[in-house]
Amino acid sequence: MPNGLITINVPSTSRLPDNAQWTNRFKIHSSTSNRVYTVAQNKTGRFFGCSCKGWIFNKHCKHLQSLGIPGNYQKVQVSIGPRPTLAFAPANA
Numbered sequence: 016m017p018n019g020l021i022t023i024n025v026p027s028t029s030r031l032p033d034n035a036q037w038t039n040r041f042k043i044h045s046s047t048s049n050r051v052y053t054v055a056q057n058k059t060g061r062f063f064g065c066s067c068k069g070w071i072f073n074k075h076c077k078h079l080q081s082l083g084i085p086g087n088y089q090k091v092q093v094s095i096g097p098r099p100t101l102a103f104a105p106a107n108a
């Protein structure tokens with residue numbers, strides 16, 4: 016299980032403001048439908064949650080998994096930064 020800092024690159028257009036219980040909130044698009052889910056970190060428990068049924072019923076989901084974030088109320092330390100610009104992307108040639 017990851018113990019260190021997890022870095023997640025989130026485009027600024029996907030970031031959402033904190034609310035009473037959640038911080039580091041951002042939108043994530045479903046890979047299989049037009050749905051948009053909200054991923055966020057609980058302010059007191061420091062675990063991540065997702066607004067999809069997978070997380071609501073099972074406390075883990077493919078959205079968190081795809082971001083490298085553990086489910087099941089595991090505490091996570093994250094650094095959320097901007098998406099890297101193309102200048103930093105590996106060259107295709």
Ligand SMILES: [Zn+2]
Nearest residue numbers: 065067076078
């Ligand atoms: Zn999810």
